[in-house]
Amino acid sequence: MKREVISIFVDNSANVLTRVASLFGRRGFNIESLTVSTTSDPAISRITAVFNGNEQSLHQILTQTRKLEVVRDIFTLEKGRSLFRELLLVKVACDKTNRAAIREIVDIYRGKIISLSKTCMIVELTGASEKIDGFLDMLSCYDVLEVCRTGVTGISRDANTEVEDEE
Missing domain, CATH: 3.30.70.1150 (ACT-like. Chain A, domain 2)
Structure with a gap:
């Protein structure tokens, strides 16, 4: 298991955080750390989530989260490049x-x-x-x-x- 940090750009509207966090929970992932803030565009918020997983679980959570209609973009923040x-x-x-x-x-x-x-x-x-x-x-x-x-x-x-x- 490896510590994964992902960044998710989402619509800045009500219940978006709940939808993203509940997706993690339904898939059996425990979020260790979660921060949310608006970006330079007030219509978009950035969620930074930290969890433990392997390559397969990372791929699964990226794929499933990307399917949510409120998600604009999602990517991994790699340790040496972030x-x-x-x-x-x-x-x-x-x-x-x-x-x-x-x-x-x-x-x-x-x-x-x-x-x-x-x-x-x-x-x-x-x-x-x-x-x-x-x-x-x-x-x-x-x-x-x-x-x-x-x-x-x-x-x-x-x-x-x-x-x-x-x-």
Whole structure:
């Protein structure tokens, strides 16, 4: 099983995400990460989905998803030819005895402290999933109060991946 990241351009309308996600579920695929946003064309949204599968399952999900009338385009984001990022917000309990140590970890990972009080700090970090995982592992010896991750979003390095107007 291999981690697959696919990008799906769809009509920007109600229930489109439900239709795409339910297709994955009906085929027995578990979506590990899912992000959705509008594109440069407000009529089109981009869904980035991450799941584990093999070549056969990837082909099956691409073929079945492509058949949905709301789908404009679908393709795999290949690891060496694409960029992937996640956003993490994490709330960590702190006091004057450990604040500097936590700040040092944040600096090493190029994070940003976006809120600070006497009892906790909230850190923002963006990067590859492995970087986010490593950062959380380093914070595991502190009292992590809350974690919020966006999931993977990705974009191909190639120039011709945006859906063209179909007029």
